Amino acid sequence: xxxxxxxxxxxxxxxxxxxxxxxxxxxxxxxxxxxxxxxxxxxxxxxxxxxxxxxxxxxxxxxxxxxxxxxxxxxxxxxxxxxxxxxxxxxxxxxxxxxxxxxxxxxxxxxxxxxxxx
Numbered sequence: 001x002x003x004x005x006x007x008x009x010x011x012x013x014x015x016x017x018x019x020x021x022x023x024x025x026x027x028x029x030x031x032x033x034x035x036x037x038x039x040x041x042x043x044x045x046x047x048x049x050x051x052x053x054x055x056x057x058x059x060x061x062x063x064x065x066x067x068x069x070x071x072x073x074x075x076x077x078x079x080x081x082x083x084x085x086x087x088x089x090x091x092x093x094x095x096x097x098x099x100x101x102x103x104x105x106x107x108x109x110x111x112x113x114x115x116x117x118x
Contacts, residue, residue, distance in 0.1 A: 018077035021117070027067045042092070044076065044113055051090045054084075073104075075090060
């Protein structure tokens with residue numbers, strides 16, 4: 001199987017992406033979004049505090065309550081992105097499959113909230 005990268009980046013480019021461990025503390029429906037989504041509130045620990053994100057997770061996680069308390073990995077240094085009037089502050093990372101499934105990335109074992117991924 002051949003891997004085809006859309007674009008190679010330098011190691012310095014990778015280091016510029018600030019990815020952190022957070023814990024989902026609240027999940028709300030986001031019916032205003034163009035594609036079915038949730039609004040997530042994520043705790044990144046005492047240094048960064050709470051941030052919000054819009055995430056298209058409804059296919060893989062139809063019961064939003066199973067996301068509460070779960071650790072996730074998110075990019076925290078992108079500028080906020082407006083989605084249907086909502087300012088999404090972080091990008092939650094997941095493996096994306098055909099058909100719209102998104103499988104969230106999480107540390108194993110659990111890690112302290114706010115810990116940098118590198």
